Amino acid sequence: MTKPIFILASSSPRRLALLKDIGIVPDKIIAAEIDETPQRQELPRTLAKRLAREKLQSVMAKEPKGLILAADTVVACGRRILPKAETPEQVRDCLKLLSGRRHHVYTGVALRSADGKVLERIADSAVIFQRLTPADIEAYVKSGEGIGKAGGYAIQGRAAALIRFISGSYSNIVGLPLFEVAQMLRGCRFM
Helix, strand or coil, rough: CCCCCCCCCCCCCCHHHHHHHCCCCEECCCCCCCCCCCCCCCCCHHHHHHHHHHHHHHHHHHCCCCCEEEEEEEEEEEEECCCEEEHHHHHHHHHHHHHHCCEEEEEEEEEEEECCCCEEEEEEEEEECCCCCCCHHHHHHHHHCCCCCCCCCCCCCCHHHEEEEEEEEHHHHHCCCCCHHHHHHHCCCCC
């Protein structure tokens, strides 16, 4: 029996690298084009799950066969959803908010199995930054690492030196909860 094709519904280089870390190389990569704007009063966990599902549905419309994996990561401080930082100012604002506080990183994962069944999971990791000085924040902003990252930081880079505590999946904070993904793929007899 041959394995079905495996499609990653994401153009994220971090998600691709994480999958490669566990021995999975997608046959195709198709970026899902969806509106990622939170709905009015939508909670962070719900947003991550909804966006993963919508990304999956977007790619399913183009690819009628094969396994398709979609994910979306949301960083939240309480009920407040932090943006994917697009400017140095947004990175600075995110770090000021996260300084010395616990926040959560939610990743919604949606997988269409070869037989068409849709599986969904949500991963939740807690992170606490040390109290950041203005110099800490400016040095990180100048590094440019926070641009394009949910919450304005990348744990797999310089921000690692500023984080004093994590609880939950490290790979989830990077962008894809590998334990949950592996469990889903094993359930589909792909791994």
